Amino acid sequence: MILLEIKDLLDAEVLVGENQMDMEVKTAFGADLMSDVLAFAQSGSLLLTGLTNPQVIRTADVLDIAAIIIVRGKRPSPDTVQLAGDLGIPILVTRFILFETAGRLYQAGIRGCLVKVDGSVHGHG
């Protein structure tokens, strides 16, 4: 799918990267914890998140994330938008919640950048 189709599918607003809407993406990762994004997201994927601070952009840059989809209609700060512009990382904002955003993308053919993590399920304490 290209970003323009994703924008339409999610009824999203493009805050950064209007001229990159022909970019093709096949995979995505969604989380609000940047340490998990760092550990699991793959380069070239979409990042779905509800966080809006500049660290989201730094994290995306470190991983070569294709584009960021901010969910739940959150508005990033001007600092965040500026940094994304400087680093050339598109930001789309959708009012759909994370679950609905992921469901719509999956139905349209986007897949997780990994399906399951390795190892056994474990808890703390």
Added chain:
Amino acid sequence: MADEPLIYENQFNVQGGNFNDAGKVASHIKAILKGFGIPSEAVRKTALVAYESEINIVSYARKGVIHLRLARDQVVIETIDEGLGIADIELAMQEGYSTATDKIREMGFGAGMGLANIRNFSDIFQISSEPGKGTSLKMIIKWRP
């Protein structure tokens, strides 16, 4: 390692408490490694460990330095900070253990994954710390030249 000639060497200062710039050094290191044509998986691992280390310095130290040393088949990231230090390293390495403030959590960190991520993405990982003085980390990432 000691005999291996370095291709590139540099060091970067990190200011404690400067949350706005956290990640800047990691982005810079990533760009440098890409410029040298280092394999992308090694660039990703290095940028990741540099980024988590930088977040730790910003979060828990007054100031710190990140050293970058690039050889033919490996990169060494070494960080030295002056800050809170870690009293119980074994506990701090456990996934989920954290002493993070709300400010750190708001940034999407502080869930007790940082040091574990750094260890998991490094081929060699060393940590030493003195409570009240600071923490030093050494990470080596290797690739086939």
